[in-house]
Amino acid sequence: MRDLIKVFKALSDPNRVRILKMLEVRPLCVCEITAILELAPSTVSKHLSLLRDVNFILDEKDGKWVNYELNKTQNNEFATRLLPLLADWLPDDEIIQSDREKVATVDRNHVCSV
Amino acid sequence: MRDLIKVFKALSDPNRVRILKMLEVRPLCVCEITAILELAPSTVSKHLSLLRDVNFILDEKDGKWVNYELNKTQNNEFATRLLPLLADWLPDDEIIQSDREKVATVDRNHVCSV
DNA sequence: CCTATATTTCGCCATATAACGAAATGAAAA
DNA sequence: TTTTCATTTCGTTATATGGCGAAATATAGG
Numbered sequence: 001m002r003d004l005i006k007v008f009k010a011l012s013d014p015n016r017v018r019i020l021k022m023l024e025v026r027p028l029c030v031c032e033i034t035a036i037l038e039l040a041p042s043t044v045s046k047h048l049s050l051l052r053d054v055n056f057i058l059d060e061k062d063g064k065w066v067n068y069e070l071n072k073t074q075n076n077e078f079a080t081r082l083l084p085l086l087a088d089w090l091p092d093d094e095i096i097q098s099d100r101e102k103v104a105t106v107d108r109n110h111v112c113s114v
Numbered sequence: 115m116r117d118l119i120k121v122f123k124a125l126s127d128p129n130r131v132r133i134l135k136m137l138e139v140r141p142l143c144v145c146e147i148t149a150i151l152e153l154a155p156s157t158v159s160k161h162l163s164l165l166r167d168v169n170f171i172l173d174e175k176d177g178k179w180v181n182y183e184l185n186k187t188q189n190n191e192f193a194t195r196l197l198p199l200l201a202d203w204l205p206d207d208e209i210i211q212s213d214r215e216k217v218a219t220v221d222r223n224h225v226c227s228v
Numbered sequence: 229c230c231t232a233t234a235t236t237t238c239g240c241c242a243t244a245t246a247a248c249g250a251a252a253t254g255a256a257a258a
Numbered sequence: 259t260t261t262t263c264a265t266t267t268c269g270t271t272a273t274a275t276g277g278c279g280a281a282a283t284a285t286a287g288g
Binding site: 143144145155156158159160162163177178179180222226 | 232233234235236237238
Binding site for chain 2: 001004005008009011012013014017077078081082085089090093095096
């Protein structure tokens with residue numbers, strides 16, 4: 001029960017849903033996500049660690065960056081069944097569409113503290 | 115987006131999940147649910163109206179009682195796809211099992227303010 | 229009509245949550 | 259080694275949420 005509640009709480013915040021919908025396009029580092037959401041880096045980091053705690057995303061170190069990607073492994077029943085639902089939803093949401101366009105063009109070398 | 119967030123928030127409380135898992139067994143009135151959850155009637159009523167707002171359950175007046183049941187109509191994409199997932203989950207949860215045993219035996223004529 | 233019962237609404241309180249900035253950490257570059 | 263940049267951790271603050279009891283509403287039955 002405890003784990004299930006954590007999973008739904010993770011999905012109960014619009015900024016975390018925006019992150020997941022961005023990661024459907026491609027993996028992103030923290031500062032790219034921060035630039036698109038226009039939130040403080042510490043806030044974004046907290047959202048990401050929460051999504052990682054419920055196995056929705058995986059992190060991978062890449063030099064000074066940390067890349068986050070959707071967890072496509074089958075190691076978590078909740079993620080395995082909920083992420084495909086989310087992928088079907090919000091196709092016409094304006095914020096989601098705008099975020100995804102930015103994902104297509106954002107470049108971490110230009111966007112992070114220049 | 116707004117509606118989706120409301121849906122996940124509705125699922126983010128253990129007492130609301132318990133209610134949905136009880137309603138998988140059969141429809142129940144407010145005082146039966148109140149007796150099983152051991153919460154104040156006003157609290158249960160609030161949970162139920164929240165679940166109704168996101169189309170997870172339907173209410174039907176029956177004399178002085180109000181019966182709530184799972185919404186099995188196909189009129190809401192989120193309910194249609196999330197309720198079957200929930201039905202697959204928590205089969206071994208002790209609280210859920212205990213709640214469901216009580217659902218099988220509870221009688222509104224005995225349990226409500228006698 | 230009057231009372232009893234089921235439910236809902238309202239106001240209040242304690243806790244949870246999301247936001248920020250400052251400071252700490254870790255790795256690359258100078 | 260020192261500096262720089264990306265990220266995380268920590269402490270604080272404002273708002274959201276879940277709980278209750280009291281009062282309002284609705285219906286059944288005397």
